[in-house]
Each structure stands twice: as C-alpha cells, then as structure tokens.
Amino acid sequence: MEKNLQEQAISDFELVSFCEAIYKRYGIDFSCYEPTPFKRRLKNCLLKFKFNSLIDLWSTLLRDRGFIYPFMNEITVGLTTLFRDPKMWLCVKDLLLQLTRTNKQVSILHTGCSTGEELFSMAILAKELGVYHKCRFVATDINEDSLQKARMGEYCNTKWADFESNYRQYNPKGKLVLYCLQNGNTFQFDPLLLKNVEFKKHNLIADGFRQKFHLIFCRNVLIYFDKVTQINIVNRLHDTLESEGFVVMGYFDSVMPIIRDIQLNIYDLNMKIFNKASSPT
Ligand SMILES: C[S@@+](CC[C@H](N)C(=O)[O-])C[C@H]1O[C@@H](n2cnc3c(N)ncnc32)[C@H](O)[C@@H]1O
Numbered sequence: 001m002e003k004n005l006q007e008q009a010i011s012d013f014e015l016v017s018f019c020e021a022i023y024k025r026y027g028i029d030f031s032c033y034e035p036t037p038f039k040r041r042l043k044n045c046l047l048k049f050k051f052n053s054l055i056d057l058w059s060t061l062l063r064d065r066g067f068i069y070p071f072m073n074e075i076t077v078g079l080t081t082l083f084r085d086p087k088m089w090l091c092v093k094d095l096l097l098q099l100t101r102t103n104k105q106v107s108i109l110h111t112g113c114s115t116g117e118e119l120f121s122m123a124i125l126a127k128e129l130g131v132y133h134k135c136r137f138v139a140t141d142i143n144e145d146s147l148q149k150a151r152m153g154e155y156c157n158t159k160w161a162d163f164e165s166n167y168r169q170y171n172p173k174g175k176l177v178l179y180c181l182q183n184g185n186t187f188q189f190d191p192l193l194l195k196n197v198e199f200k201k202h203n204l205i206a207d208g209f210r211q212k213f214h215l216i217f218c219r220n221v222l223i224y225f226d227k228v229t230q231i232n233i234v235n236r237l238h239d240t241l242e243s244e245g246f247v248v249m250g251y252f253d254s255v256m257p258i259i260r261d262i263q264l265n266i267y268d269l270n271m272k273i274f275n276k277a278s279s280p281t
Helices: 012-026 035-048 054-063 065-076 086-102 117-129 144-152 157-170 227-240 256-261
Strands: 106-110 135-141 154-156 180-183 186-189 197-201 213-218 241-249 265-268 273-275
Touching: 012 035, 012 054, 035 054, 035 065, 054 065, 065 144, 086 106, 086 117, 086 157, 086 213, 086 241, 086 273, 106 117, 117 135, 117 157, 135 144, 144 197, 154 157, 157 186, 213 227, 227 241, 227 256
Parallel strands: 106 135, 106 213, 135 197, 213 241
Antiparallel strands: 154 186, 180 186, 241 273, 265 273
16 A cells, blocks of 8 residues: 555665755755755655646656745745844844954855845844844845745734844844835835845855855854854854854754854854954964
8 A cells, every 4th residue: 555645764875865866967966965854854845736746746856846845935934033032132232242343344154044024134233223234135045936935025913923023132222114115915125224225145065155244144044054064154153254253053052062163163052153263473
C-alpha cells in the first residue's frame, strides 16, 4: 500500500541528490542547510503545492523556472515583524547614537531582510533619533520575492496590531501611524524611509560583500545552516565590519555552540550583539 505524504520519509540520499539538481539548475546551494528542518520544510512544500512526492516537486522545479520563486518562499520561511524583540531595539538605539557620534556616515547592512520589516524598524529608529541622513542602508536576501515586497513596503492590515504593539514597547510615546499611509486592506510605509536604502539579492553562503559596514544585522538567518556554515558566515561578517562595528543576531540564533570558533567579541549576549575583535598587534 502506498504511504501518504505525512508518512513518507525523505532519505538523506534523496535530499543530497535533490540539492545537487537544484544547484546545477539554479546555482542555489542548499547543501549547507540543516537537514532535519530542511526536510520538514520540503514536506510542507509538497503538501502546500499538492505534489505527491519529492520527485514531482523535483521535476516541476527542473522544468518550470518560474516555480523557483514560490518554492523559495516556502523553503526560506521569511517570518519577521516590525520591531521584533523590542528590548533589542533599545540597545540598537544606543549603538546607533554611539556610531553616529563618531562617524560622518554610518553604513548598515540587513542580511536576510525578508519582507523588510526589520529594515523599516531601523529606518524609523534612525528618523526618530534625527540621524537618518547620516545612515546608508543595504538590505539583502536570497529571496527575490521577499525583496520586492520590502521595496514596496506595503503590508496587509492584519499585521498592523502586531506591528503597533511591538513599536509601542520600543517607543511608548511614538505614533506608528505617522509613518504609514492607509490604503484599503493594506498600509504602506512612507517611501521616504527608503531614501537611503539599496536592495540587493545576495546569498550569504556564496556571495561576498564589496564594502564594509558599521552595523550588521544577521537575525534569524543562521538557524537555517549547519554549524560549519554558521561559523564561516559569522567570520565573513567579522571581516565585513568596520573596526568599531557591531553584529546583531537574532533571538532564535543559538550562538553558544559556535561562540568559541568565531572571531567576534561578545558585546551583549542576552541581546545577541557582538563587536569586532581588535586584531593582534
Ligand atoms: C526568518 S527570516 C528573518 C528576517 C529578519 N532578519 C528578522 O529576523 O525578522 C530569514 C530570511 O533569511 C533569508 N535567507 C535564507 N537563506 C539565505 C541565504 N542563503 N542568504 C541570504 N538570505 C537567506 C530568507 O529568505 C528569509 O527572508
């Protein structure tokens, strides 16, 4: 009797062959992704798009180039929100003040920016501190669809309550509505918040960075990767930091297992903020 989808296990061999095929066709390397959660997301993808097996999904991906976008949406799960972890943003506020005091211009990188909520949080924070004009932002993600949503800055009204509640925890006296334009079932952030923002498609595993940054956000992205890849990425971020720069990781990034192997210093472990280790003299 045929097993239903829930019962079908994806073997390690199937996973490796699947990843090799995707890599050959699209140049996207999933081999560094943690196998167990990756298999779970693949199964969700089979259910969502009503494929009977991994082979069906595989052949659709090989035949239909357009399907890579919905596939990536499902696999890279871009869950995010405005002012996610409000207490962390209070620390970021202090960091930005410090950086803008000592630098004429502050460059800020948001890796894995997803649909842009983290970027808008930072832009609002910079506006409210009166230092937006000194900031240059680069926002990157592997997922082109998510980047496009971030560029639009338009969100469904169902997200409003969550956005506002987080923002209120960050700034009880602020008014989020000042930054948004209501538009039927959606609201859009003021496009001026994106004035100093450049969006780029970028794969953290394979692509390098052409410039250095004072502040790097790499939040809730490392969770997808195996330990060796996490260490490589963090060490590359270290090399991408200006000498007095900071890296902010996410609440869900378990950094303890990699902490001994990375070049960054701990700045605030609770908030998962790290700074550049000075090079030995
Ligand atoms: C959970 S979201 C995090 C969003 C935001 N940083 C936050 O913490 O709210 C993770 C994002 O990482 C992106 N991502 C996954 N693999 C990536 C890779 N290899 N390179 C760059 N971004 C990647 C996904 O597309 C997704 O948008």
